[in-house]
Amino acid sequence: MGSTGWSPGGASPDAITQQTTAAAGAPPPPGSPEVYDEDDGRFFIYPFDPVQLTASQTNVQAQIALDNDADFLWDRIAAVSTGLFSVFLLNSSLAVPLMSNALIPIFGENCSGPAGLPLWLPRPYRIFRGSILSAAFNDRSGAPNTIEFCLIGYKVS
Amino acid sequence: MAKTTCPTCGGRGAVANAKTGSPELCPNCQGQTTVSLGTADLPFWYPFVTPANALPVLLANGTGGAAVVIDNDSDFLWDRIVASSTGLFNVFLTDKFSARPLMPSQAVPINGENIAGTAQLPFWLPKPYLIRRTSTVTALFTDRSGAGNTIQFCLVGYKVA
Numbered sequence A: 001m002g003s004t005g006w007s008p009g010g011a012s013p014d015a016i017t018q019q020t021t022a023a024a025g026a027p028p029p030p031g032s033p034e035v036y037d038e039d040d041g042r043f044f045i046y047p048f049d050p051v052q053l054t055a056s057q058t059n060v061q062a063q064i065a066l067d068n069d070a071d072f073l074w075d076r077i078a079a080v081s082t083g084l085f086s087v088f089l090l091n092s093s094l095a096v097p098l099m100s101n102a103l104i105p106i107f108g109e110n111c112s113g114p115a116g117l118p119l120w121l122p123r124p125y126r127i128f129r130g131s132i133l134s135a136a137f138n139d140r141s142g143a144p145n146t147i148e149f150c151l152i153g154y155k156v157s
Numbered sequence B: 001m002a003k004t005t006c007p008t009c010g011g012r013g014a015v016a017n018a019k020t021g022s023p024e025l026c027p028n029c030q031g032q033t034t035v036s037l038g039t040a041d042l043p044f045w046y047p048f049v050t051p052a053n054a055l056p057v058l059l060a061n062g063t064g065g066a067a068v069v070i071d072n073d074s075d076f077l078w079d080r081i082v083a084s085s086t087g088l089f090n091v092f093l094t095d096k097f098s099a100r101p102l103m104p105s106q107a108v109p110i111n112g113e114n115i116a117g118t119a120q121l122p123f124w125l126p127k128p129y130l131i132r133r134t135s136t137v138t139a140l141f142t143d144r145s146g147a148g149n150t151i152q153f154c155l156v157g158y159k160v161a
Helices: A013-024
Strands: A042-053 A060-065 A071-081 A085-091 A119-127 A132-139 A145-156 B003-005 B014-016 B023-025 B034-036 B042-047 B063-069 B075-085 B089-095 B123-131 B136-143 B149-160
Touching (some): A042 A060, A119 A145, B089 B149
Antiparallel strands (some): B042 B149
16 A cells, blocks of 8 residues: 555544654564554455345345445455345445446446456555445345355555 | 655655654655545446446347446546456447547457456456546446346446546
């Protein structure tokens, strides 16, 4: 993430200077809290709670409410399911869809993979703390379908 | 990527050292004076749809047209192609904004497996392709499977300011 991961308007110049100075200086004294670069973010996974679809069920809504402690820098999508599915994603807090047409949800295989081969977002997408992300799932398998659809990335300050 | 004046240094590119007061390169923008907004580039999927607003469904060895119309709120920086289909197909793409085909001849369309992957292993455009807002990209699909074929062919990338 490097320098571009800084939260605009986040730390003051003085705080940044101190952080820089501390990073270049001696290790923290024993007993002090663990020091790590907040800017690097903390790995985090937000799953849509496993969604249970009946055969050919459509428009099953699920939501993720982002924690209030940090923004989320989203850079991967991973999903597993027991059958084929499609999904329509929406950043509800901004009322911004991530797909062009709610009538044409994107097939799961076109927007997600397993953890080993996820869909990467080469430009991570920053989602503000407290935001709500919505998804509408549709079964394409013609059989009951359990889907776990995960947004993977980093909590950043 | 959309940029804004660096809030840390106020666009000066440098900050004062807390102890000595001497100027140092701004650790936020690295002296560039601007930083990325980070929220402006929205990951986005544009599936090709038919005039009836549905996925292309081809008859055996049949042909069908579909299009992507870019929303008028943002240009689209296209960097990947993903597709899923029930059978083999080939495709001929044209950027209608520039009236420029993306392959040499409609008589020799490109096989789907040579132009698209899935989300796990998409076909990457090493140089992302900027498609202007409201412009159209058309596709002419042809079935190669000899059976009915439903195709979801998506341009994936970012809405950019």
